[in-house]
Amino acid sequence: MSEGLETRLKGGGDKWALFLDFDGTLVDIVERPSEVVVDPELPEVLARLQEKLDGALAIISGRPIAFLDERLGSSRFDSAGLHGLEHRIGDDLYLCQAEDHPALRAVVERLREIVSAKPGLIIEDKGCSVALHWRLAAHEKEFCIATAHAALESLGPDYRVQFGKAVAEILPSAAGKGKVIESFLHEPPYRGRRPVFIGDDLTDESGFKAVNAQGGISVRIGLGDTVAHQRLGTPAELRHSLLEWAAGGPLPFERNI
Numbered sequence: 560m561s562e563g564l565e566t567r568l569k570g571g572g573d574k575w576a577l578f579l580d581f582d583g584t585l586v587d588i589v590e591r592p593s594e595v596v597v598d599p600e601l602p603e604v605l606a607r608l609q610e611k612l613d614g615a616l617a618i619i620s621g622r623p624i625a626f627l628d629e630r631l632g633s634s635r636f637d638s639a640g641l642h643g644l645e646h647r648i649g650d651d652l653y654l655c656q657a658e659d660h661p662a663l664r665a666v667v668e669r670l671r672e673i674v675s676a677k678p679g680l681i682i683e684d685k686g687c688s689v690a691l692h693w694r695l696a697a698h699e700k701e702f703c704i705a706t707a708h709a710a711l712e713s714l715g716p717d718y719r720v721q722f723g724k725a726v727a728e729i730l731p732s733a734a735g736k737g738k739v740i741e742s743f744l745h746e747p748p749y750r751g752r753r754p755v756f757i758g759d760d761l762t763d764e765s766g767f768k769a770v771n772a773q774g775g776i777s778v779r780i781g782l783g784d785t786v787a788h789q790r791l792g793t794p795a796e797l798r799h800s801l802l803e804w805a806a807g808g809p810l811p812f813e814r815n816i
């Protein structure tokens with residue numbers, strides 16, 4: 560048994576830290592990144608859970624923190640954005656600066672030119688990373704994968720490609736959800752709590768590994784190979800479970816770890 564797990568099982572084991580992915584987990588997947596819709600009840604449910612967990616609730620997303628704030632309203636939840644390149648715990652905010660990534664900026668411009676001749680492909684420029692989406696042009700999947708790998712060659716080892724749902728994203732190699740969840744767990748109010756991480760995608764797998772190693776609970780939404788220990792069918796099911804938990808119900812996930 561790991562030291563972390565042993566400590567948590569001996570004391571304070573019922574204190575949870577909740578980490579939630581955004582796209583495909585809290586909100587349904589839609590055709591275009593800009594069209595994502597937040598259920599009107601969700602921010603209030605998250606705020607109630609945040610209170611119940613003494614503040615230990617964070618959104619762990621590939622989106623920029625500014626986007627999460629805009630969609631989730633004024634609550635300003637603790638967050639990790641851009642797969643962990645940005646973070647905010649309380650008033651402690653670190654944002655990634657696009658101007659620190661000049662080589663990537665050049666790649667974004669090249670990708671825009673390439674994609675302008677390919678209807679249906681979408682470039683999502685997130686400043687310190689760029690995503691190439693093919694959800695509206697599934698036949699271009701192989702082209703997008705090859706294009707992302709070619710772009711990576713010009714950037715070198717400081718960057719990597721992260722695949723997701725109908726998307727290839729080029730981002731700094733240092734980014735990773737597992738690492739950022741581990742770093743949150745060293746800080747109050749997360750320190751000493753057992754982590755729960757809920758996600759749906761390849762980018763969430765490192766987060767599942769991190770919470771598994773801490774004796775936490777990992778939940779994957781939907782199908783697909785995963786190291787998560789539990790599954791839920793859809794974001795709507797998750798929202799319902801979170802609503803019940805916030806309303807005073809028990810932890811909605813099995814504790815069979």
Ligand SMILES: O=P(O)(O)OC[C@H]1O[C@H](O[C@H]2O[C@H](CO)[C@@H](O)[C@H](O)[C@H]2O)[C@H](O)[C@@H](O)[C@@H]1O
Pocket residue numbers: 580581582583584587588589590591592593595619620621622683690692694723724725726728760762
């Ligand atoms: O870490 P997440 O919060 O899950 O974000 C992962 C990526 O999600 C978004 O793309 C995905 O959702 C889009 C909207 O439903 C969908 O159109 C796209 O096909 C999916 O890949 C987002 O656009 C990316 O920036 C995030 O990295």
